[in-house]
Amino acid sequence: MSSKTRQLAINGGPKTIEKTFPWPIYDESEVNAVAAVVAGGKWGNPDCGDEVERFERAFAEYCGSKYAITCVNGSVSLRLALMACGVEPGDEVIVPPYTFITTASSVIECNCVPVFVDIDPETYNISPAAIEAAITPRTKVIIPVHFGGLACDMDAIMDIAKRHQLKVIEDAAHGHGAEYKGKKLGSIGHVGSFSFQSSKNLTSGEGGIVITDDDELYAIMHSLRNVGRVEGGQWYEHYNPGCNYRITQMQAVLLSAQLKRLEAQTRKRNGNGLYLNGLLENIEGIAPLKRTEAVTLHGYHIYIFKYDASEFGGLPKSEFAAMLAAEGVPSFKGYPHPLYKQPLFQNKTWMCYAIPDTADYSQTHCPVAEQACDTDAIWILQHAMLGERADMEAFASAILKIQEAAR
Incomplete structure (x- = not known):
């Protein structure tokens, strides 16, 4: 992991890493599967066709859940879960501020109030203590986000939910294949929600899915996904205010093929993450996020480390991130600010009519999330974590190169 002081790539010097890390990974099995659907002429999914049902069964079995219901994306999957959990206008839903916008905007779409609580400084996942402190008589649901593929403290969260009679929707958009105490993420709460968007660890370009063991929640989400129809009902009978959120046969066969790769890919990311942790722990000013023993398998959709500018000559994070990317590390500075600072919440447009005046997001302050942003x-992206150990060593060398130049 040694490096000589050299001109940085951002200033015209040679890159530390010249190779690229392709994503998605596929071969003829995906190509042939999609071609067979095209040739068969059954492209849509008017009544949950064979390939869609086949993937749903396989994904539910993989996660250790009773049911799985596909839908058009991971934003809709959260909305289906919230509606099935019985939220009503004005109900409060506890969410972290360090996540993608749809964790919170799906709450607004259900005419409910997102309540932002801070994250744990060692894991960047939602803080159970902060959840407990934020509960009010209007609280209905908790949405923990397994950020970057790192499992939240689900024992503590489920205990809080049980004591306060709340529903838990696991946002596992980053958590495909990852585990908490040997259980797949998404299978621990009342509902698990996943995304299959193009960057995700399991992808069909777009798509989503919800999993559950609860018969009633399954029936509601299945109906909402299919224009309010119910199983065994007539085609033009609509019992619930659902829409057409179905995926296509082509997406289903892509996902079935990709699912066969997921476990091995997850274990490779996990192994590379552990190895990279060991390398970065030896660099002053760099601290990998904490993994507890409960995290039996990390998905590393994002490998996150904490950057201390004081050990890099005061170099601002944005400049460090640009230098690291220029060295060939697939990396990014992450979110510019927590969700509650988005114009959507600061301005509270007319579309947020269910949010009361007492919910003043201009006064929301989550110091850990703000400091992270x-x-x-600093984020390293998931496809890079499918590299080899030599690549992890090169990532560490790139950081050392920047540090030496900064000093």
């Missing part, structure tokens, strides 16, 4: 968090 402003100065600390």
Whole structure:
């Protein structure tokens, strides 16, 4: 992991890493599967066709859940879960501020109030203590996000939910294949929600899915996904206010083929993450996020480390991130600010009519999330974590190269 002081790539010097890390990974099995659907002429999914049902069964079995219901994306999957959990206008839903917008915007789409609580400084996942402190008589649901593929403290969260009679929707958009105490993420709460968007660890370009063991929640989500129809009902009978959120046969066969790769890919990311942790722990000013023993398998959709500018000559995070990317590390500075600072919440447009005046997001302050956005968090993207150990060593060497130049 040694490096000589050299001109940085951002200034015209040679890159530390010249190779690229392709994503998605596929071969003729995906191509042939999609071609067979095209040739068969059954492309849509008017009544949950064979390939869609086949993938749903396989994904439910993989996660250890009773049911799985596909839908058009991971944003809709959250909305289906919220509606099935019985939220009503004005109900409060506890969410972290360090996540993608749809964790919170799906709450608004259900005419409910997102309540932002801070994240744990060691894991960047939602803080159970902060959840407990935020519960009010209007609280209905908790949405923990397994950010980057790192499992939340689900024992603590489920205990809080049980004591306060709340539903838990696991946002596992980053958590495909990852585990908490040997259980697949998404299978621990009342509902698990996943995305199959193009960057995700399991992808069909777009798509989503919800999993559950609860018969009633399954029936509601299945109906909402299919224009309010119910199983065994007539085609033009609509019992619930659902829409057409079905995926296509082509997406289903892509996902079935990709699912066969997921376990091996997850274990490779996990192994590379552990190895990279060991390398980066030896660099002053760099600290990998904490993994507890409960995290039996990390998905590393994002490998996150904390950056201390004081050990890099005061180099701002944004400049460090640009230098690291220029060295060939597939990396990014992460979110510019927590969700509650988005114009959607600061301005509270007319579309947020269910949010009361007492919910003043201009006064929301989550210091750990703000520090992560402003100065600390650096991301390495998931496809890079499918590299070899030599690549992990090169990532560490790139950081050392920047540090030596900064000093």
